[in-house]
Amino acid sequence: MSASLTDRYVFTALRRVPEQQRADIDRELRASIDDAVDARVDAGETREAAIERTLLELGDPDRLADSYAGRSNFLIGPELYGVWRRTMKVLFTTVLPMVVTVVAVVELFAADVTVGTVIGAAIGATLTVGVHLAFWTTLAFWIVERTGAGLDDLNTPWTLAKLPRYEPGALSRMDLGALLVWPALLIVALVLQQFAFTDEPVLDPANWSFWWPLLIVLIALKGVWAVWVFRIGQWTRPVAVANAVLAVVTAAVQVYLLSADKFFNPGFTGFDAEADLRGWVSLAVIVAVILGALWDIFDVTRKTERARKGIPAQVPGTGNSYSVI
Amino acid sequence: MVLDMTTDATLASHLQELRRGTVVVASLTVLRTPGYGYSLLETLSEAGFEVEANTLYPLLRRLEAQGLLTSAWNTDEARPRKFYTTTEQGNAVAGALRIEWARLDEAIGDLSTDTVSTPGSDK
Incomplete structure (x- = not known):
């Protein structure tokens, strides 16, 4: 035996x-x-x-x-692990939230929408997209790890130019990208809801004569503002004032339309429930719009003040600050 | 002084780090006279090298692939065995490794004697 x-x-x-x-x-x-x-x-x-x-x-x-x-006993070795982790972080903090938001917004305009279906769609999208992002990225890195193809492109040597900058004010390319993507998504959603997603538009079609175009212009102006800040590379008083004016006007238009019950399409059947669903949604949107505008104004004003006083960025956890020349 | 468990584990991992690589020098040196896997394992463990069979056997094939060892099957005896011999190139590599080992040994010895003074500590 x-x-x-x-x-x-x-x-x-x-x-x-x-x-x-x-x-x-x-x-x-x-x-x-x-x-x-x-x-x-x-x-x-x-x-x-x-x-x-x-x-x-x-x-x-x-x-x-x-x-x-002579096979290696690991999925991704120490040489590539850092690049893999950075890639995953970027994907999960930018691509994932964007896709999930788009899916949730599209679901909002579905024929028989409820709070449950929107949350369900968001959770489903988070899981599906998250698993896909993780799997395909890791598979690509695994192939690079085994074959060595493209290894030098992924694993570029570290240089001083890669050090992050801590100057208060300067808008990074990443920030600019985010500030441009959201207005673009909003405008696309605003236009599309008129024609797609549902049989009846969600928002009041009567407003296309004036209010919706105005809102589109205001949202687009926010993008223009972001490019402006990126160009001058500094948070200045005019930047803060322009942002505050833009935020107040944008919020005022939305709050006016919501409180006058001119925001949502009366013909939209999604709100036909025993409770006054449209009233509640209007109230929730009003609160969200006001809070969002206030936060935006506060955030930009704070950055401007820091830049004006020359307060450098804090080193997290130490109480020291980076000296910025 | 009593070493606790943590220190034991720490020491063990540092010892392993330190010993890694010594098996290559030892094998290349021993195999200047031809030997087979199990005989080398015995020789090394008698000489005080802690090496496991599952590390040594694949290592021998790797060194052969690198051209530092050659091998030949000896079928004269009842049990056929694969004999490895250090090549000229293997000898040169082993020589260079032994010189480096001696240099490190000397350098460590110098560090641990009191004659070395770190900058700023000369009072």
């Missing part, structure tokens, strides 16, 4: 060794095992115990095979 134990062990190890090496490793491994077993028997052990101890010492045959084949 024990003879077959060695056979099983060697066979298991050989399965995962490249074919052209199998015959040689087979002979060598068997000879080595037999030598070790003989030595143990000479030292007074029974043959069965000697075989068991010898195989136990050799350990997991799969690992032995990896070692023979």
